[in-house]
Amino acid sequence: MTEIISAKAHEIEIRQSAIEEYLGYFGAKADPATLDIIDECKKEFLGCVDYKACICRVECCEENGRLCLEFMQTESKSLAGNLRNCKTAFVLAATTGAAVQRLIAKNALISPLRGMVTDAIGSAAIEAFCDYINRSLGDTDYLRPRFSPGYGDLSLECQQLLLDRLEAKKLIGLALTDGGMLTPVKSVTAIVGLSEEKNKCRNPKGCMVCNRVNCPYS
């Protein structure tokens, strides 16, 4: 059965550094004028964000070189690597809500800068919400880094299977467009493996930003 997780705006800490990174300030300090705009847009964002996720637990196993996850089978080597030795995994879909998509569109109309800043806040927020969900899943030491369709060789097409399994449209209003985009924007689908061994990987952002060809932990 699918479980719904929701969070209030104040329960999710959106990292300022993450917003600035999305705006292109890698390591550099944002200028005061930009900081002011981030503050203003963040206030608006917090007034309309509606964090919701649905999540379920599935069994996973490997059969004839294919990874089987109850609702889907895949030949993705990247995901198989990520889930190696995991007998179960969590499947999740999370969103910041329809009002966020409207706010980004509205602010982009007022000024592209505000649009870009709100978009960056949305990106940082959905990441923070996913981290929050991760923490609610139990001892994070045993959780594999979050893995989303589109990472490595896991095709984006399997998103529809994930959403169907979770009844995401019905439960949290999250759907796919024909072009394979999640809507509302600032949403995520992911698979999180539950391992019996402690997760040794210490890359806080997980597989999607890790460039290691031969992961020693999978």
Added chain:
Amino acid sequence: MNILEKIRSGITYVDGGAGTLLQSWGLEAGVSPETWNISDPDKIKKMHRLYLEAGANIITACTFGANRLKFDNLEEIIVAAIKNAKEACEGFEDAYVALDIGPTGKMLEPLGDLPFEEAVSVFAETVKIGAKAGADLILIETMNDSYETKAAVLAAKENCSLPVFVTNAYSDNGKLMTGADAAAMVAMLEGLGVDALGMNCSMGPRQMLEIASETAKYASVPIIVNPNAGLPKVIDGKSVFDVDAEEFSDIMCDIVRAGATVIGGCCGTTPEYIRKTVEKTKNLPFSLPEKKNRTLISSYTHAVEIGQDPVIIGERINPTGKKLFKEALRNNDLNYILNEGISQNKKGVSVLDVNVGLPEIDEKAMLTKVVTSLQSICDLPLQIDTVDYNAMEAAMRLYNGKPLINSVNGKSESMAAVFPLIKKYGGCVIAVTLDENGIPDTASGRVEIAEKIIAEAAKYGIGKNEIIVDPLAMAVSSDMNSANVTLEAVRILNSKGIRTSLGVSNISFGLPSRADVNAVFYTMAMQCGLDCAIINPHSEEMMKAWHGFMALTGRDANCCDYIEFASDKTPKETKAVSAVDSLGSAIVRGLGDAANALACEALKTVSPLEIIDKMIIPALNTVGKGFEEKTVYLPQLLMSAEAAGRAFDAVKAAIPAGESKKGKIVIATVKGDIHDIGKNIVRTLLENYGYDVIDLGRDVPPEAVVDAVRESGAPLVGLSALMTTTVPAMEETIKLLRKEVPECKVTVGGAVMTEEYAEMIGADNFSPDAMNTVRYAEKIF
């Protein structure tokens, strides 16, 4: 008796969650229950019978997901489902079969990519088959988007004569996923003429009790409540719902007391839940909702009630007397129009009037475009303002909520055109007190016309509460008694319980210092009981009048709103502006107000083109160079570009026609892609470098790009794609451009784009960032 008589005669019971039973009988996860109508009809019939035996009157045929987007054998499934349900009903009295209609599974535009009319057509197909197969009613359920709900209701009303029941899936914050609260849904659905409405799924009875009570405040039709068996939770490693049949049925008693008269269950509610609910509620007092007579309009998030506090309708989306607005309409410049909406929203209006009528434009096309665009970014209810009835209908159809319509008058022709639309789509309407004999000179004459209009509306089944009378403010400069007559009419109408509205500023026509006269008249009218007014919210005097009135009539607790209004008047940039001395430095520092002021100042002594070439462009180049050298970051680059834009605004008006722009560039986010932040950044920069940018928006088909290039003769196209899945659409667009307009150059960009990709799909240039697009454009022109 038929189902409508049944729901008016006593508490009526709906069945419970089909999925729960079917899964316990072997339906595997991932298999659609609808397919069992054909493969395992006996189990489907058995399920229906169990609910009927438990006391359900309405059973929902197993057609929840039956639509053409999901099933190729749609007719076979629906016909089988209705047949199974009808056979199950044999031998039961008062048993009715509902054609069950759930969401399409797709998100409607503008949030997603399913066009509204396509959604209507998808639902229509299901409705036609289901009605022909013999369903007794249509049950549209588990809808968590108001717009999709409207599409389904229209499809039902247009394609069958069966009663239509609607239940929405609310979230724990009391709103649908796309934002509508209970009041907004009641306003819209009753406007569309549904026979019963309410809620189902997504939460247990306890959480639904509050939403049921809220719905009962507004609803005049019977209220349906079909909750889940609580919320899912994990017990001993198994997921279960947390409310058992005993507790469920206890809370259902409270739900009946709160006003629901059609009750049942949803996910997790087995026949046992329904049986206990029937047992405990069947002897509770039954009473149908009273007719509320509230005057409600709504957007996709909330309702606005007219008749309580005075409501401000913003008048600025209207070309009358506005040169720039007319130009925007002619140039299809939606951004200008939408910004008028956003800025009025900020000023505190509750409703936006939308009038885009100009003799030389296609008003129907423009009105629908503006209405749908406004409702993608602004959550205020809209007042659709047109004398073109085709445009009015098209806009009402696509409106996501219950609109205010401006206007109808006492002429037979007007009423015959407008009232059928109000009846079909729902809406409150401004009734102007004039008829074939003109505008009466007296207050009583105007009231008489108002009453004639209300009587005529009643013939269509439209209540007095849906009519808001405008007794017309006429210029006091040409008739010294005109204000007295109008105010007297407002007073009389108010005493008769008739809602009123005025276009306030007409009163001062021909006078100096019009804003002062308008504000006094507005205050007097509010004191006479005026319910709403169409005003300019940018007029300080008018807003002062409204805020003052609210505070003085005990409508503003502790005068909090007034204090906030009065203190929010300090221009933000004042300090910074005084510190810059040149236009260039204002642009480099991203100070828009200063850039605008300094450009105005410079125009006194320098030619407009010189300002662009010698001041604006060099300043932008300084920032652009910094960006390329990584000493300036994208937000600063944009801030400067926007400041340059403000300078341009000042300079543009002074540029002789034909000399304004460097050249035309068409830009678009490709088909299938709905992300446009990157493309918008590129547009801003290009515009402020003096290019005439034709922005086709997002999700643009290849043919539309080719058409725009052909029409404009633009030698350069910029295409953006965010995801790998939409890069093929980019390639397709380039191929078509090569075939149809081979001389046109193409530059591409977007998150997934690389030099190699760009080359592979045949682009002329890869733009890793917005500045690169500018540099490439400089090479082309």
